[in-house]
Amino acid sequence: MSAEPVSYDFRSPGRLSRERVRALQVANETFARQLSTVLSTTLRAVVHARVVSVRQVTYDEYVRTLPNPSLLTVLAFDGLPGAGLFQMPMGVVMSVIDRLLGGAGGKDQPSRALSDIETGLIRSLVTRVAAELTYAFESIAPVHAEVTSLESNTQFLQLAPPADPVVTTAVELRIGDQVATATLCLALSTLKPVLASVDQLSAPAVDGPRDAAARSVEQRLQQVEIDVRVAFREVTLTSAEVFSLAVGDVVPLRHPVAEPLVVAADGVTVASATPGSHGKRLACQIVGP
Incomplete structure (x- = not known):
């Protein structure tokens, strides 16, 4: 009907x-x-x-x-x-x-x-x-x-x-x-x-599908896990000094006490931080980009 x-x-x-x-x-x-x-x-x-x-x-x-x-x-x-x-x-x-x-x-x-x-x-x-x-x-x-x-x-x-x-x-x-x-x-x-x-x-x-695929890739990249390293200022040593290192030796870091540590991801510095602790674990606090 x-x-x-x-x-x-x-x-x-x-x-x-x-x-x-x-x-x-x-x-x-x-x-x-x-x-x-x-x-x-x-x-x-x-x-x-x-x-x-x-x-x-x-x-x-x-x-x-x-x-x-x-x-x-x-x-x-x-x-x-x-x-x-x-x-x-x-x-x-x-x-x-x-x-x-x-x-x-x-x-x-x-x-x-x-x-x-x-x-x-x-x-x-x-x-x-x-x-x-x-x-x-x-x-x-x-x-x-x-x-x-x-x-x-x-x-x-x-x-x-x-x-x-x-x-x-x-x-x-x-x-x-x-x-x-x-x-x-x-x-x-x-x-x-x-x-x-x-x-x-x-x-x-x-x-269109191209823009949708780009947004999907960007969202997935945001979820990728990467290693982040917190370190003092790098120290340069000669090869002879490295081979002569023994237990008990002291290596000066030449890192000023008041200077923040470096936060790096894949060798790229991303922030500065000061060392500390969080409960029973070591931690750092971000103080600047």
């Missing part, structure tokens, strides 16, 4: 690379798992959440797909431009509130705006959900989300110009026998600074 056709707007072509889409997919799947955990522990019921799709659309296209009324959680991100939106159908929200108040949370729930008490109950829940975005995006870049307001009518919500691109994630929720779809909408302007780190991680692959 062939897939259903998807409309394509040539005025706003896709600008997400394959690496960026893959990184967003991983982050959103992590967010879905954390959302499932938060809802399960809060409602004391088995809740399943899975990512259905991750798409780039315009803000106007996204808003048109939202049922009215809906729970619209407006998100702000520290140090990042733009805003985000976490949306849940009002039927699911009323079911969640019913369970929080001790009810069974059945399907037959009213579809209306929230009261002040209901808003307070659901705000504490969506605040925990927003905090999970920080954990979900931790593998990409630090993201700190905060809930700024709760809305119910999509007509009074204008987070971005209609033609601005956004990235939307559809998450299927299963709470008991109830199935619904929640969405996460993040402005592309908000995600660009975050996804810049993905481009930096994928950049070394463009260098």
